[in-house]
Amino acid sequence: MSKVKVSSFSVSLDGFGAGLNQNITHPLGIRGLDLHQWIFKTKKFHAMTGADGGETGVDNDFFAEGLEGTGAWIMGRNMFGPIRSEWPDNNWKGWWGATPPFHCSVFVLTHYPRKALEMEGGTTFHFVTDGIESALSQARKSAGSKDIKIGGGVSTIRQYLAASLIDEMHLAFCPVILGRGEALFTGIDLCKLGFKITEHRNTSEVTHIRFKR
Amino acid sequence: MSKVKVSSFSVSLDGFGAGLNQNITHPLGIRGLDLHQWIFKTKKFHAMTGADGGETGVDNDFFAEGLEGTGAWIMGRNMFGPIRSEWPDNNWKGWWGATPPFHCSVFVLTHYPRKALEMEGGTTFHFVTDGIESALSQARKSAGSKDIKIGGGVSTIRQYLAASLIDEMHLAFCPVILGRGEALFTGIDLCKLGFKITEHRNTSEVTHIRFKR
Numbered sequence: 440m441s442k443v444k445v446s447s448f449s450v451s452l453d454g455f456g457a458g459l460n461q462n463i464t465h466p467l468g469i470r471g472l473d474l475h476q477w478i479f480k481t482k483k484f485h486a487m488t489g490a491d492g493g494e495t496g497v498d499n500d501f502f503a504e505g506l507e508g509t510g511a512w513i514m515g516r517n518m519f520g521p522i523r524s525e526w527p528d529n530n531w532k533g534w535w536g537a538t539p540p541f542h543c544s545v546f547v548l549t550h551y552p553r554k555a556l557e558m559e560g561g562t563t564f565h566f567v568t569d570g571i572e573s574a575l576s577q578a579r580k581s582a583g584s585k586d587i588k589i590g591g592g593v594s595t596i597r598q599y600l601a602a603s604l605i606d607e608m609h610l611a612f613c614p615v616i617l618g619r620g621e622a623l624f625t626g627i628d629l630c631k632l633g634f635k636i637t638e639h640r641n642t643s644e645v646t647h648i649r650f651k652r
Numbered sequence: 653m654s655k656v657k658v659s660s661f662s663v664s665l666d667g668f669g670a671g672l673n674q675n676i677t678h679p680l681g682i683r684g685l686d687l688h689q690w691i692f693k694t695k696k697f698h699a700m701t702g703a704d705g706g707e708t709g710v711d712n713d714f715f716a717e718g719l720e721g722t723g724a725w726i727m728g729r730n731m732f733g734p735i736r737s738e739w740p741d742n743n744w745k746g747w748w749g750a751t752p753p754f755h756c757s758v759f760v761l762t763h764y765p766r767k768a769l770e771m772e773g774g775t776t777f778h779f780v781t782d783g784i785e786s787a788l789s790q791a792r793k794s795a796g797s798k799d800i801k802i803g804g805g806v807s808t809i810r811q812y813l814a815a816s817l818i819d820e821m822h823l824a825f826c827p828v829i830l831g832r833g834e835a836l837f838t839g840i841d842l843c844k845l846g847f848k849i850t851e852h853r854n855t856s857e858v859t860h861i862r863f864k865r
Contacts, residue, residue: 452825452849452861453837454667612665612825614852614861618843624666625838630831636665639827641854648665648827 441579443587445596445608446505449474449645452612455620456593463521466534473615477644478502487540497642505609510585511578512541513571515595516549519564526553533564544581546574548595571598593621600627606652608634611645654792656800658809658821659718662687662858665825668833669806676734679747686828690857691715700753710855718822723798724791725758726784728808732760732777739766746777757794759787761808784811806834813840819865821847824858 450456451474458468465471478484483503485493493499516522520531533539538560546565553566567574578587589599599605633652640647663669664687671681678684691697696716698706706712729735733744746752751773759778766779780787791800802812812818846865853860 452823453840453842610665612859614849614859616842616847616849616863618841618845622838625835627666628831629666629829632831634829636827636829641856641859643854646825646827646854646859650829 441510441582441584441586442606443575443589443599443604444505445589445591445605445610447478447502447609447611448591448596449477449611449613450623451615451617451620453616453618454622454624455617456591456596456623457621458617459619459621461517461521466521468620470615470617471620473617474613477611477613477642480644497640497647498644501609501611501640501647505588506540508586509541509543509588510582511543512545512588512590513574513578513595513599514545514547514590515592516547518591518595519545519547519549525551529553529556532556532558538562543585544578545590546578546581548574571595571602571604575599575604593623596623597627600629600632603632608650610648610650612648613645654723654795654797654799655819656788656802656812656817657718658802658804658818658823660691660715660822660824661804661809662690662824662826663836664828664830664833666829666831667835667837668830669804669809669836670834671830672832672834674730674734679734681833683828683830684833686830687826690824690826690855693857710853710860711857714822714824714853714860718801719753721799722754722756722801723795724756725754725801725803726787726791726808726812727758727760727803728805729760729762731803731805731808732762738764742766742769745769745771751775756798757791758803759791759794761787784808784815784817788812788817806836809836810840813842813845816845821863823861823863825861826858 458471461468477498480494481499481502482493482495483499522531539558539562542561544563546567549566552568556564634650637651638649671684674681690711693707694712694715695706695708696712752771752775755774757776759780762779765781769777847863850864851862
């Protein structure tokens with residue numbers, strides 16, 4: 440049966456899932472990229488960007504598995520782009536170029552309506568203005584029996600967590616401190632939500648933790 | 653030169669250094685003991701409690717090293733015991749029995765005066781009522797060229813961090829979620845305080861991180 444999952448989401452040791460001050464040159468906020476170094480080294484990421492090489496092993500396995508079986512994505516507007524308030528035009532088409540790596544429907548949470556945007560490679564961005572439950576309902580229809588991924592950012596994951604709508608999470612705890620940023624868990628009681636740690640794998644890069652409920 | 657250090661302090665993946673509701677049967681709060689399993693398995697801990705056996709290796713090395721070269725300890729009153737407000741009498745002598753494992757002066761932060769308490773094995777508990785800086789000043793005199801350990805709990809470490817008085821920390825991030833408890837870093841900017849990660853060692857039990865500035 441279709442599940443709602445977070446995969447390969449990186450967290451700093453001081454609890455932040457992104458840096459501050461996201462903008463066009465800092466898609467993940469100041470120093471946010473430091474959290475994703477483990478991904479950039481994997482063979483799977485290399486392949487996704489058309490490059491040869493990259494490392495195999497546990498990090499690669501987790502990253503690759505996190506992309507499998509996905510029928511739809513949901514993301515916050517800030518994960519889609521740096522533009523705030525009204526869309527000035529239709530020129531911004533995400534951070535990922537003409538062929539985004541999703542290859543299915545992606546539901547973007549926003550307060551500002553915009554027409555769906557069909558990209559190459561099977562990705563269509565749908566802009567959802569009536570809340571997280573509507574986005575999930577649309578994603579479920581689109582995904583069929585496949586899984587739905589909550590891509591991020593922090594605020595989006597927190598909203599779905601707080602609403603008890605996430606079934607599984609794979610987080611990668613990185614040996615990085617950001618000092619400031621967007622805190623993932625502050626005020627969220629993972630135990631009360633029913634999560635348990637079901638897998639714990641250390642690599643030289645990160646600590647992979649799988650939570651299920 | 654003498655340094656102010658935190659050693660072998662355990663933190664859950666959701667950022668808590670202790671559980672809630674500390675009392676006589678839960679010295680570390682509800683489920684707080686889950687954070688310390690890695691210590692209980694070590695040869696050094698076995699030896700401290702008069703037992704044979706225990707594991708050697710990285711966890712043991714970190715735990716043993718954290719006790720070396722210590723000339724004085726500072727701890728919050730809740731780490732000393734479960735009693736709140738005025739001391740009813742002098743009967744409570746800490747969690748550790750007649751021979752506490754400190755073997756030097758221990759400065760206990762409290763709002764309620766009490767006479768110093770000399771224990772077997774070289775430990776003397778001094779009760780400090782005039783604040784964290786006074787406790788540190790007294791600990792420095794007592795420690796001479798040796799290090800001062802900030803033992804805990806969370807509130808005490810946070811106060812010394814916020815006052816920029818800690819030089820080094822070794823934290824053990826455990827694959828445990830507590831859901832609720834005492835958050836170690838919320839509102840504390842480790843980068844602004846000048847900390848950098850200088851060591852990162854994964855074991856099957858925990859992720860050891862050393863921070864220096």
